Amino acid sequence: MRLGIDVGRATTVAVATRADGTVAARARVDSAPAFAASVRSVLAALGPLPGPAASVAVLTDLRHRPTDTRPVAVLRIAPPSHPALAPATGPARLTGRVAGGASVTGTPLAPLDREAVLAFARRAADAGVTAFAICAAGAPARPGSEHAAAAIVAEVLPRAALSLSHEIGSTGLRERENATLANAALGAWADRLVADAGRALTAHGVTAPLYFARDDGGVVSAEYFRRHPVIATAPAACTAARGAALRTGARRALVVDAAAHAVRCVTVVDGEPERAEPGPGPFGLRMDLGGPRTTVLPYASGAFDPQEARHLVERERERLPDAEVVWTGGAAPAGPDSADDAARFAARADCGVEIEQIVVATGRAELEALLEAARGHALSRAVAAGATPGSVRVDRSTHTPVSYLPAGVHRVRIRATGLPSGRAEP
Known part of the structure; x- marks a missing residue:
């Protein structure tokens, strides 16, 4: 039941x-x-x-x-941009930008400025902000800079609530960053x-x-x-x-x-x-x-x-x-x-998640291998979301070429679902 x-x-x-x-x-x-x-x-x-x-x-x-909303520190990892493209404020208490990130296809743009991340984390700690929204350019293809920045923040604030954009939003930088900001701000609401x-x-x-x-x-x-x-x-x-x-x-x-x-x-x-x-x-x-x-x-x-x-x-x-x-x-x-x-x-209802990624493949065989890896990642995320491991499956998978980029760049969306875990039903 x-x-x-x-x-x-x-x-x-x-x-x-x-x-x-x-x-x-x-x-x-x-x-x-x-x-x-x-x-x-x-x-x-x-x-x-x-x-x-x-x-x-x-x-x-x-x-x-x-x-209930938490004050949020928004950290963008990306090259400089026009002020009109700065991070949204909304519930944000602090916003900052540091060098790093990657292109849409995953090509590194610059090494992560670790000292700048550390300084931002200390500034947030001084302001009493413990919720962070971390968004790196190119994270759907190369999320490493977000993980590295999160580790630095955790050194300063071990109990910080960290929202990473590649786990939440779409491939577009602004939409993904906005979703990550909202996610960080809504943590107290969800807890309650x-x-x-x-x-x-x-x-x-x-x-x-x-x-x-x-x-x-x-x-x-x-x-x-x-x-x-x-x-x-x-x-x-x-x-x-x-x-x-x-x-x-x-x-x-x-x-x-x-x-x-x-x-x-x-x-x-x-x-x-x-x-x-x-x-x-x-x-x-x-x-x-x-x-x-x-x-x-x-x-x-x-x-x-x-x-x-x-x-x-x-x-x-x-x-x-x-x-x-x-x-x-x-x-x-x-x-x-x-x-x-x-x-x-x-x-x-089934339990599950949808992931969105950018993959770059030079041929059909490489694309299939990358899609298989993405499907495996989606299945793992579905289990993390509460699905019973033996029941998870991929029930929707699409990949489309990104028209404004060179051949071989694909936007991938995969939904994986399974039965909610729990005791056997009578």
């Missing part, structure tokens, strides 16, 4: 599913102002589970809850959610491994979420959309999520949401983390308006005329089961 908990702005839903995916128990309550109170309340309404839980998946959007959820579950007698839904609808372990919270700040729309498509069996669906304060539309084809272009993420920073393309229409009247929703659907249908319209969400005109879509899908 697996448990999913959807902590929304207006309502909190809990669904316990059996091994075959059918619902064994469900509960729905009004959300409390505090996340922990919402979890405790819905667990009390759910009552004793029909059997032991193998895992628990929690989802909540960053904008639904007060946000993990602690609150863990205490609430323990008080209810649930000791199963804890997971959090990520923005693409999959899940990651609580510990992985604590280290990489930026990948799980807005999972509700995608999780609900994938759950609604699965519930209805629609192969190509325009999912309309009638949430508490807005209608959200997500396209799902064969179970996969349409990927969003780079755009604003947490703190308004532009980033590219593979979330779904979502069209949002806030309620002008403050409550669900069927006519407003129809207008939004009509506009979206112009772009997707062959898609089946599927409703979900608490205000949806699709029956009570639709309110459970997000929690039910999260309970059964």
Whole structure:
């Protein structure tokens, strides 16, 4: 049995599913102002589970809850650039640049200026900043300078929270740096959610491994979420959309999520949401983390308006005329089961990660070897994210030539997933 908990702005839903995916128990309550109170309340309404839980998946959007942020020191490892291309500030307390990094293809640009990294770390320590976002040019192809800089920072601040861009963002420098900055700033928020959820579950007698839904609808372990919270700040729309498509069996669906304060539309084809272009993420920073393309229409009247929703659907249908319209969400005109879509899908979701890299190959054989190494890395990351080792697999792998670079340079995206770890299900 697996448990999913959807902590929304207006309502909190809990669904316990059996091994075959059918619902064994469900509960729905009004959300409390505090996340922990919402979890405790819905667990009390759910009552004793029909059997032991193998895992628990929690989802909540960053904008639904007060946000704890850490002051961040942002260190860019790259050649000098125009002031307009300086690191974003946002929640950053300090920003700095040191020599080092590599080109997009991995060619070293300069040796890492270790003394400058040491001086920056000491300046951050003097300012009381212990969260760092480290971003090196070319890190998706050659991450060594980020590891070296992190080791230097750790010498000055052994308990520093370190976010490294090659573990988080896309290949674009600015988007990757922004995602790393947001990740470092959200560490306190993630710590609080993990602690609150863990205490609430323990008080209810649930000791199963804890997971959090990520923005693409999959899940990651609580510990992985604590280290990489930026990948799980807005999972509700995608999780609900994938759950609604699965519930209805629609192969190509325009999912309309009638949430508490807005209608959200997500396209799902064969179970996969349409990927969003780079755009604003947490703190308004532009980033590219593979979330779904979502069209949002806030309620002008403050409550669900069927006519407003129809207008939004009509506009979206112009772009997707062959898609089946599927409703979900608490205000949806699709029956009570639709309110459970997000929690039910999260309970059964696979655990995994997506990685993005740049590889340079002179021929087909070398490219295949590099792709195989990248797939192995993705599988290892999926296990680190909480997937059961024997269940992990690569379920999506793409590589495309980078058109503006010489032949042989490829952008690689690989998604690896597996079953969440936990005791055997009854």
